[in-house]
Amino acid sequence: MNLQELLQLGESYHQEFKETIDKSLVREICAFANASGGKVFIGVSDDGTIKGVNFDNNTRSRLQDSINHIEPQLRVSIDYQQSVIIITIPESKSKPHACSEGFFLRIGPNSQKLTRNQIIEFFQQEGLIHFDELINSRVNVDKHFSITKYNHFIELAKISPKLAPQEILQNLHCLNDKQQLTNAGALFFCDSIEFLILQAKIACVLFQGTENITILDRKDYRADLVNDIEDSIIFLRKHLNIAYKIEHIQREEILEIPEVALREAVINAVCHRNYFEKGANIVIAIFSDRVEISNPGGLPSGLSKESFGHKSVTRNPLIADLLHRIGYIEKIGTGIKRIKDAIAETSNCSVEFKIDEHWFSTIFYRNKLNNISSDISSDISSDISSDISSDIRSNQIIELLLKDNTLSAAKIATILNISSRGVEKHLARLKQDNVIIRQGSKKYGTWLVNTQKSIKR
CATH class of the missing domain: 3.30.565.60 (Heat Shock Protein 90)
Structure with a gap:
């Protein structure tokens, strides 16, 4: 995109317009480096109108002096087009960067100074703590x-x-x-x-x-x-x-x-x-x-x-x-x-x-x-293939009773996502084969699992 097209996009998370080099410039550069990078256009008003700025030795010196106040040191790209200074700041791999006024971060179209808690959160998010x-x-x-x-x-x-x-x-x-x-x-x-x-x-x-x-x-x-x-x-x-x-x-x-x-x-x-x-x-x-x-x-x-x-x-x-x-x-x-x-x-x-x-x-x-x-x-083996689904269910019921011998048929049915009638059928078979024994009443009793017995086929 050319300069005019970039300016038409207006100020945003990735763009900042400034008419002159002032004390806030270092904050803007610092904020972009701590976020996702961006561009600062110097010589442009807030509405995107080009005002222009000289880029003589004095301007270069002031600009470099502002950048040098950022710690740790930051590399940026500086270009000059149509009387506009364009500073391109990459997302830094050495976050966080700070200037003499503190830590700044680009949030939406603004650069904001971080509070103590925000600084801690920033360090955590960046994996620095x-x-x-x-x-x-x-x-x-x-x-x-x-x-x-x-x-x-x-x-x-x-x-x-x-x-x-x-x-x-x-x-x-x-x-x-x-x-x-x-x-x-x-x-x-x-x-x-x-x-x-x-x-x-x-x-x-x-x-x-x-x-x-x-x-x-x-x-x-x-x-x-x-x-x-x-x-x-x-x-x-x-x-x-x-x-x-x-x-x-x-x-x-x-x-x-x-x-x-x-x-x-x-x-x-x-x-x-x-x-x-x-x-x-x-x-x-x-x-x-x-x-x-x-x-x-x-x-x-x-x-x-x-x-x-x-x-x-x-x-x-x-x-x-x-x-x-x-x-x-x-x-x-x-x-x-x-x-x-x-x-x-x-x-x-x-x-x-x-x-x-x-x-x-x-x-x-x-x-x-x-x-x-x-x-x-x-x-x-082919001789048990026709009964495998039933055996799987029976073994699942045994596993559940070994872990909790107070389970009711209704609770087993809910856990296995099958009908209570189906559970009752499996329990009856297991009791007939002496694999499980009911102790006590139907409501308050417990199950005893005979681990020495196998499922009868």
Whole structure:
């Protein structure tokens, strides 16, 4: 675009008009560099009329002097057309920039000075401050530190216990010289993070149907990160369909959504969530047609939607390093690929990643149970193929009763999304085969599962 066409666009997020070089120029340049870049036109009135300005040695000197007041140093492009000085400012890779008057940011068609809280938020958004590396002032090491969790960690990480815990924790960047734990240290080595980092909770919810209206089951996990990850996987296994592939006398459990994909999605949410956002938690939501694993915080600064899945930028590098040490992350930056590869190997589900400014979600779309049966039917003996769907349901009921022996037929029907009559039929068969025994009354009794018995065919 030529100069006239640019001026016709008017002042905007990327353009500023100035009639002369004044004290505000350095603020405008600074604001553009801290935002997405832009152009300053000197010698132009607010309505876009060219007034013109001389570009002699004195003007050059004043202009360069203004730019030199910006820290850190900033490279800009200066052009002179039709008596107008055009300063092109790129989006800086060395944010934030400041001048003698403070920090400025382009917001809409204006350059605004940032307040203290806005400066902190800006640093966080640009990834210049990492939550996991900050000291947690709420932690009392003597009161909150768990030697049991510490010992479990160094065992998983294969770290020699010969060194003192303080030395190992300092080498892991979880403890400073004043014996204060970082947020990462609190997340991994404290008994409970409920009152130390309120927003670190993982909320697991089972909904009835396809909408988040009726809650059938809910668990909030707020122990350490390792236990929270494992408990979340247990919750998912409890409420997802499990089929069985039987070859000879061996039985293999097949989760409708590959566990490796679910695990990677949960770990990804824990590792990459925005812990500065105190009003939101990681949410694992199970619906009849999908599973959504969502974490606050969109893509971290420096990672675009186009490069997502191909490049890696870690929002919480210390958390990622600690998870890598204990084998929860095979190689930093490979989680999304592992999810895609696991889903590609099955026809039982599909996956979608949804990203906006504030949230990142991994959505697994569930197929019907009979799809699982058809996928594995060719691999099982012909003498049981006709009964496989019934056996899958019966085994699912057994799994549920092993986890909660107080479940009623109606509750089982709701969880499995089948009729109560169908559940009663399966229960009757299982009782006839002595696989399950009812103890107590119909209303207040419990189920006893005979794990030594197999399903009679």
